[in-house]
Amino acid sequence: MPRSETTAGWITLTTDFGLEDWFVGTMKGVIARIAPKVRVVDLNHGIAPGDVRAGAFSLAAGFRFFPKGAIHIAIVDPGVGSARRALVARTASCLFIGPDNGVLSRVLSQESPIEVRCLENPKWRLNKVSKTFHGRDVFAPAAAHLAAGAPVSDAGPKVDCWAQLDIPTPRSRSHQVQGAVVYVDRYGNAITNIPNEGFLDPERPADVWVGEKRVTKVHEFYQSVAPGKAVCVPGSSGFLEIAVNSGDAAKRLKLKVGSEISVRW
Template sequence: MAFITLTTDFGRKDHFVSAVKGAIYTLLPEANIVDVSHEISPFNITETAYILKNAYKSFPKGTIHIIGVDSEMTPENKHIALLLDGHYFVCPDNGIMSMIASEINPTKVVEINIHDRIETSFSVLDVFVNVACHIARGGTLEVIGKPLSEITKMVELQPQIVSESKIIGSVIYIDNYGNVISNITKEMFNTVGKGRKFTLSAGRYNFKKVLSKYSDIVDFKLPINERNSAGSKLALFNSGNYLEIAIYKSNLQTVGGASSLLGLDYRSSVSVEFEKDTPA
């Protein structure tokens, strides 16, 4: 039986998550349900896309991902189901999938059209659950929707290459440690930079180096009292290959995080300017 994942902004206080799981088990008692996150900031589709884009690839092909963020159907927010990279997604057409599918085109997309058969005021509980369980039983997308030629594109928070030497991006996510993730990818950085020296500007600090991992900030050959330690600022490409600003061994309750110490928030500017014609 395929896995069904849940990614929502429901939180844990209310009954919504358990109600959705109960509905899945009612239709599909043998279902394997996995929570990706229920702590998405309310209606934050950029944060949703970042988390799920980095999570879905770890699941087996054929996994069905239910996305319950900004999911109320309106004339401008259809419900869709699609096949992408061997995975199924059941979600609103609010731009989330255009960010997840920025590097891979969907194999098939349909606009869900079973609403006339299901009375609902809670789309995730009723419509999305029914569609996910239909797919899990081996059902096809054509049965629950009509083909859709394109999905809504979210271009508002895409990084911009403003010259041959400069990228301007923005913060798209702040993690549990206060680390700040930008929308500038390693691929874009390398394509524009071509190995040149650079200045990375984020909040109140500039960086001249991007590390491969957090502990690279520490020179373990030095005596302990001479090393960089917890609280040191750094930039790196994270596991999702996004440019991240971090504090080594950060803790928002003690040493602070990059978001608090550097004054960075969601949508704050992050830019990289490369030196002209000076290979590193």
């Protein structure tokens, strides 16, 4: 990708590294040595260790709010050091970098890739590559070289397919939509795969069910109900989310990723 096709100013990081150790800071140091003017933004380092699905959802929820041409690194990589590939994907709006384990599959289903390549250019890696820290040794330097103007075509060979997560899709039937919880945030709010649109029609009030138990209606905001009561709202990620006003819906309603949700009217 010629430099004119990318904004060198932004790199985002989505990882399961947490902030207790040196991992995130070391990646930023590698980037700064290669592309000192780039701005690095922490999108999310609170992904549960090895939770590729949560990493994929978090990246998909956040990337679109950055300037065109930003470079998004996603590292939730339990297969680090194995034969799994390292990828860079170019879309019309940005670049995505990460392991070929499905962590990029949500964004690549939303943003049709123009090209996807393996990261195999040895000049884009640190001299010694650890089998346990590709974030520092492979992904961070590759992103920095791209931010500094290196073309995507120099990354390595093109690939035509990549790992896909089995992402559940909602099913519509007469007077109801069936879906599932796909992410639980730090507040205990359970985000579903049911899009927000169409559930605030006062002429068609919608009930929300967890399994076969009715728990609430779709409301406009959290405090539409009393403290401690369950509520379902159109979430900022674009999907309905189930919450408890001033509480933890995941604990209260025993919700987890995969829990069956339906909206009925």
